[in-house]
Amino acid sequence: YPGGATFTPEAAAYPNPGAGTGNVTVEWDRRTRLRTNPTNGYVPLGEATESYEVVVDTTSGYVTPVRTITGLTSSSWEYTRDQQIADFGSQQSTVYADIFQISAVVGRGYPLRGAF
Secondary structure (H helix, E strand, O other), rough: OOOHHHHOOOEEEEEEOOOOOOOOOEEEEOOOOOOOOOOOOOOOOOOOOEEEEEEOOOOOOOOOEEEEEEEEOEEEOOOOOOHHHHHHOOOOOEEEEEEEEEOOOEEEEEEEEEEE
């Protein structure tokens, strides 16, 4: 792709895991490739649509994905207790995941990697 990394979306920022009834809920701030200095807290998207993917992994090594969630259209995701049991056989005390903002031009951006 022309421009290479220039077209790659930045990693999402500031993950905010929420506590719940065995579900893992994570919210994050989207990033933009546009040159901007927002003073009102609003960051322009800089993409045709807002889209994310989350890849859940078995360990902090991030080499064995167990679930990929595609088509997210907002900057939040919930990993239910039932999904955790289906993927691991039990509820997890820590969930390792990469969150990618998606570009229509180059696909996945840089990951926001975290233990939630």
